[in-house]
Amino acid sequence: MDQPSRSAGTVRPGGRTARVRAAVMEATQDELVEHGFHGLTMDQVAARAGVGKTTVYRRWGSRAGLVTDLMTELANQSTPHADTGDVEEDLRANALSVLGAITDGRLGATFQAVIAAATCDEQAAGALRVFYLRRIEEWAGVVDLAVKRGELPEGTDGGEVIRAISAPLYYRLVITREPVTRADAERSVARTLAAARAGAFVMPETAP
Amino acid sequence: MDQPSRSAGTVRPGGRTARVRAAVMEATQDELVEHGFHGLTMDQVAARAGVGKTTVYRRWGSRAGLVTDLMTELANQSTPHADTGDVEEDLRANALSVLGAITDGRLGATFQAVIAAATCDEQAAGALRVFYLRRIEEWAGVVDLAVKRGELPEGTDGGEVIRAISAPLYYRLVITREPVTRADAERSVARTLAAARAGAFVMPETAP
DNA sequence: TCCTTAATGGAATTGAAGTTCCGTTAAAAT
DNA sequence: ATTTTAACGGAACTTCAATTCCATTAAGGA
Numbered sequence: 001m002d003q004p005s006r007s008a009g010t011v012r013p014g015g016r017t018a019r020v021r022a023a024v025m026e027a028t029q030d031e032l033v034e035h036g037f038h039g040l041t042m043d044q045v046a047a048r049a050g051v052g053k054t055t056v057y058r059r060w061g062s063r064a065g066l067v068t069d070l071m072t073e074l075a076n077q078s079t080p081h082a083d084t085g086d087v088e089e090d091l092r093a094n095a096l097s098v099l100g101a102i103t104d105g106r107l108g109a110t111f112q113a114v115i116a117a118a119t120c121d122e123q124a125a126g127a128l129r130v131f132y133l134r135r136i137e138e139w140a141g142v143v144d145l146a147v148k149r150g151e152l153p154e155g156t157d158g159g160e161v162i163r164a165i166s167a168p169l170y171y172r173l174v175i176t177r178e179p180v181t182r183a184d185a186e187r188s189v190a191r192t193l194a195a196a197r198a199g200a201f202v203m204p205e206t207a208p
Numbered sequence: 209m210d211q212p213s214r215s216a217g218t219v220r221p222g223g224r225t226a227r228v229r230a231a232v233m234e235a236t237q238d239e240l241v242e243h244g245f246h247g248l249t250m251d252q253v254a255a256r257a258g259v260g261k262t263t264v265y266r267r268w269g270s271r272a273g274l275v276t277d278l279m280t281e282l283a284n285q286s287t288p289h290a291d292t293g294d295v296e297e298d299l300r301a302n303a304l305s306v307l308g309a310i311t312d313g314r315l316g317a318t319f320q321a322v323i324a325a326a327t328c329d330e331q332a333a334g335a336l337r338v339f340y341l342r343r344i345e346e347w348a349g350v351v352d353l354a355v356k357r358g359e360l361p362e363g364t365d366g367g368e369v370i371r372a373i374s375a376p377l378y379y380r381l382v383i384t385r386e387p388v389t390r391a392d393a394e395r396s397v398a399r400t401l402a403a404a405r406a407g408a409f410v411m412p413e414t415a416p
Numbered sequence: 417t418c419c420t421t422a423a424t425g426g427a428a429t430t431g432a433a434g435t436t437c438c439g440t441t442a443a444a445a446t
Numbered sequence: 447a448t449t450t451t452a453a454c455g456g457a458a459c460t461t462c463a464a465t466t467c468c469a470t471t472a473a474g475g476a
Contacts, residue, residue: 015443015444016441016442016443016453016454017443017452017453017454020453020454036328038327038329041432041433042433042434043432043433046455051454051455052454052455052456053434053455053456054436054454054455054456055454055455057434057435058453058454059453062434112327115327115382116324116327116328118382118385119245119246119320119323119324119327119382120244120245120246121246125385128383128384128385129384129385129386132383132384133384136384160395163376163380163384164376164399166383167379168375170375170379170382170383171371171374171375171378171379172371174323174326174327174378174382174383175323175336175374175382176336176337176340176341176344177326177333177336178337187368187408190408191400191403191408191409192399192403193408194402194403194406194407194408195399195400195402195403195406195408197406198402198403199402200395200398200399200401200402200403201399223472223473223474224423224424224471224472224473225422225423225424225473228423228424249463250464251462251463259425260426261425261426261463261464262424262425262426262465262466263424263425265464265465266423266424267423270464
């Protein structure tokens with residue numbers, strides 16, 4: 001068979017190839033919004049994009065390949081962290097951004113699809129991990145700044161704080177499947193901040 | 209076709225029917241451990257259980273039906289919450305129990321499978337929600353006791369505390385897909401407790 | 417013990433997802 | 447403008463999960 005394949009679309013990326021890619025990505029998102037990841041079929045995507053299904057298989061290989069590509073695209077659009085001069089405000093901005101990514105119609109459907117895809121595909125799981133670890137690293141900066149300003153204890157682990165902010169939201173989304181609201185986001189910020197101020201995010205020294 | 213079906217196996221639940229059920233549940237778990245939810249097929253389960261696949265389809269309807277049944281069985285085996293007289297100990301017991309459910313070979317594979325199933329099936333999602341909401345309600349008791357003992361502020365929301373304990377563990381498991389360790393469980397307890405002591409889990413009064 | 421029928425299981429059928437074949441189209445180089 | 451060949455796309459083919467059919471087995475009541 002043709003490879004699942006990073007070879008197609010790289011040598012002549014102009015004109016037609018680019019149009020095909022755009023149409024397929026667009027169609028994939030539309031299908032995700034309407035049917036979710038489990039209802040996504042290569043056939044439907046191809047038809048909707050007005051493209052031969054051979055092409056979709058050749059360039060993306062599988063449903064997971066499609067959502068992985070979509071995720072990679074989102075990763076490149078990610079914005080730098082907030083910097084309002086106040087940790088609480090910055091963390092709130094982060095929480096609301098996560099809330100949006102989860103609940104927002106088109107974007108939310110895409111994220112939820114990638115999460116679903118990650119439960120059954122290594123490639124999608126990898127893309128998801130890379131996306132979030134980058135994002136965590138980026139936003140950890142607001143904690144470092146807060147420490148420098150003396151708002152939080154010396155040694156507070158920024159990455160862990162950022163994880164703690166979004167964890168309850170994803171818990172509701174994936175595990176208990178309760179609605180995720182703005183109030184949940186606000187509460188998460190308040191609780192994480194309380195713990196951080198109490199020094200619960202100060203990591204023990206590991207270096208000699 | 210036959211219904212997906214709650215009618216079969218209910219009128220004559222003795223002898224053969226019970227044996228078939230036990231064999232199928234056993235085989236389902238084995239298959240989940242080896243191939244995960246996405247690699248679970250009705251065919252394989254039937255073969256492994258030494259049972260006609262018609263029977264599996266008739267009684268469980270789909271892969272999601274199988275894992276849902278498994279989940280329901282686990283729900284009935286759930287144990288009462290700890291009561292050591294010390295919130296920290298009790299919450300640690302909860303965190304370690306969650307950790308075990310996630311990482312333990314056979315049990316962990318089953319839970320992860322149900323979580324995966326829930327991303328693409330309403331029935332499985334419902335079973336998952338019921339399971340966790342029950343569990344949360346059960347363990348919320350340790351917080352109520354702690355409040356009575358004066359260890360935590362009056363009005364602390366037990367359900368929210370319990371959710372906060374496990375949220376970071378599931379976040380690592382499902383979203384960033386990092387290994388989940390005992391240290392993560394301990395940290396989660398420490399942080400949640402710090403926030404709780406600071407009153408961050410006291411819910412605003414809603415009654416007049 | 418015998419009878420009724422619930423429940424099972426082997427085998428054939430269906431159908432949709434995935435794959436391959438090969439001719440056609442159009443980038444990009446000359 | 448011409449040539450080369452990357453990339454596309456229609457259609458036939460393959461594969462395997464899901465479904466249906468019907469004969470067989472054995473619970474549970476008389």
